[in-house]
Amino acid sequence: MRIRPVGAHALLLDCTASADVPVPALVEAWRAELWRRRTQGELIAAEIVPAANTVLLDGLPDSVATAELLSRWARTVTAAVEGEDATGRVTADAEVVVPVDFDGPDLPTVAEHWGVDVPAVLRRLTDTRFRVAFCGFAPGFPYLTGLPAELALPRLATPRPRVPAGSVALAGPYAGIYPGASPGGWLLVGRTDLVLFDVHADPPARLGPGAQVRMAAA
Template sequence: MAGPTVRACGPRALLVEVDSAEGAAMLARWARTAGLAAGDVVPAACTVLFDDVDDPERLRTRLADWSPSSEVPAGPLVELPTSYDGPDLGFVAAHWGVDEAEVVARHTGLEFVSAFCGFAPGFAYLTGLPEEWAVPRLASPRARVPAGSVGLAGGYCGVYPTASPGGWRLLGRTDAPLWDLARDEPALLAPGTRVRFVAAA
């Protein structure tokens, strides 16, 4: 199997192209675990940026050894207590052809993985939603989505860390602090983190 496509980004950075967000997340975790990069490792939808690299050619050689089948240790698990009272719960139920209780059962039965962060500080794009459960975004985004809102868009799940505009389909809300600069790792759902949603009593 051919290795990933690696491109230079200036004298001290490499951009690695992969096939999916899951692949990017796995590559980033593999690289961190193997101690391949002392600088920033930034996964995105289909790329991983290695920035501030001491020896780009050595890193390029090591990256040739990686494939999606490479063994990658599991990330930490975070459970998010969630109240399933979102304004789009009924829409998602109709879209899936089930009742609202089954939407909650399906969502809480999945283990998601934070593939990458973007849009807002602490906003993690969570993979793990089956392809056949993909949900369309709103035709027009809401002007304000409350902090802690749990939503779906396409094949991703996400939680809004702060109030902001947004077009995701909202299932519910959590009170978990997703972004806190006082923590060593400000983002609660940093790339590689495994995430389970737990229905609040």
């Protein structure tokens, strides 16, 4: 893990994989630990933002002093995830069940890539316990980890100009759900009526980083 300064009041934790600690598990461990430390008053940060390989801390009163704290906490965080797989840490976080109509046009393509039939794809998706690694691309768009690395999928060669809101999709090692209609190049496997982003809600994103997610056939 490397700590990089970002301006005067932010730090970027750049996580590196090892044989025992995969990057998604390490990023999630840092996110959970930093949120815990902030709740307990041991860390002052306006924003803690996880991404695929990094965690950004912004709004720090003293970035140098915070970097020293991060260095001291690194061993605790690493020890917490050693020996666990890329699905990340299992915690007692509440599970969000997402009802899905599995009627996406790319299901046959996913089945072909995975070397199984479509019913087996559905079983895999409903049996997997996903976790929101981070949000990006669009407000409230959750990047869900949980699928084995060998099931990673290529994006479409040509993105669709419009993907309907609520579309459940797969790309690379992730599953995701489009919170609103937008262009997109992920493989579509279904659709949910769950509202993922509401500017009037607190928090606005229904599925934030760290949330556990299970898909259920609607």
